[in-house]
Amino acid sequence: MQPSFEIRGRTLALTGPCFIIGEAGSNHNGSFEQALALIDVAAKAGCDAVKFQVFKAKRLYPKAAGSSDYLGDERSIFDIIAAMELPEDWLPRLRARADHHNLAFIASPFHEEAVALLDPFVDAFKIASYELTHAPLLREVAKRDKPVIMSTGASNLDEVREAVATLEAAGCDRLALMQCTAAYPTPPEAVNVRALVTLRDTFGIPSGLSDHSEHPEIAPMAAAALGAAVLEKHYTLSKFLPGPDHAFAVEPDGLSRLVAGVRAVERVVGSGDKTVHGVEDELRAFARRVLMTTKAVAKGERFSRDNVDVLRRGKLVGGLEPKRLEALLAGVATRDLPAETPLQETDFTSG
Structure with a gap:
């Protein structure tokens, strides 16, 4: 694995500066105009990339999977996911909007066929935490010869090690790992930002934080202070929009504050060389x-x-x-x- 690599001209290395991803996810709510507005927000905030998710309900859950307690929604998880699917014909137009703002365009595929669908449009692939053990998906992503960012929520170090080995064996040589806690929102005491250092030291590759805590700046700034190479945060146009991911996401002002805070931390952290300035x-x-x-x-x-x-x-x-x-x-x-x-x-x- 390479200790540093680029995504759309931005370098991800063993320590910062942070490559900041605005995670639009499924917060488009099925509206193409809302998806475009989300890209505009990421650009205005100063993000380096915008990210969406491509999934099909039938490739995620059986219809009999039942409802999710944490969402507090009586609908089955299958129906919730089906309502959040991103139409395939949006992809070239979303990519064009990201290009207009010089944003890297990233997406998380959740089934193997989505990898081929996304390949012409994305600058990098993102592996979501729950897909870390989905070896067929990992192998399909690794074959595409593009940078990969993988979240590690709800996983232990041995599981991460196995996933990294699977990707590397299938041809991936540009990988960044993200500390992540699979709780939405994540309580501050469970964020465990310092785990990004463990990931970096263990694997010798760039690491960062996929943050689901509610405060826009605290965890991202802590990650930047620890040398995070990549940072991801869910954002939305409004916390009051319907859908499972809006309530814990940051609003546009919060995303702008996050980017400004991380850049401020990077300036004060410096290179670490002890010289006379x-x-x-x-x-x-x-x-x-x-x-x-x-x-x-x-x-x-x-x-x-x-x-x-x-x-x-x-x-x-x-x-x-x-x-x-x-x-x-x-x-x-x-x-x-x-x-x-x-x-x-x-x-x-x-x-």
Whole structure:
């Protein structure tokens, strides 16, 4: 697996900057105009990519699967999913809208045939958490020679390891893994952002966070601080729209705040190299301490703490570093020195 790769000209590496995906998912509610509006929102917020989901109810659940308790919807899960399907003929037009905004276009296929359907349009494939053990789907995605992002919700590390091996064996060499918690919304104490570090260290590939917590910024900013290479967040035009994914998604203002917050964190986290920054140059010169006379010292006079101190030099010329104090105190002046003179090597000799 490659330690870094690109999606539409944006690099995903072992540590940031974050490739931010606006997860439109199925929040189009069957409206093409709403789907277009979602793409516009992702672009305005500053996302790098927009993502949709392509599934068929009959390829996800049997009709007898019953209802989902967590959704609080009396309809069967089969009927709910059927109402959320994305029409195939939308794909070229959604891709065109994403192109207009220079957004990467990503989608999650949920059955093997959807992979071939999506292949002409997507810049990368996303594997949803519940598909992590769907080996036939993983193999079909891996054969397409495109970057893959895989969520790991409701999975343990051994299951992730097996899925990664399946993808790699089938030809995938560009993979990013996402820490994810399969709870909608995810309580803060269950987000476990630090797991993205475990994924990165274990597999040596880019990792990030697929966040389902309600707050727009906290978990994404924490992920950015830990070096997340990729970040995904569900968003919606309004939390009050009907459908299972709107209530825990962020609204347009929240998505904009998320992107701004992550970019702010990236700026303050920096590269990790410990160097002197250009913005420090003035005060490094002004406030660093040097050895300086506090009284006039005559030629031949011995230096002592009575006539020398370790002072910040301000705009005076540079002087001996404080580590030279012991040597200075063992010496005498080689010339007459006024008070407040930054001392140089030539100003003293051993007594």
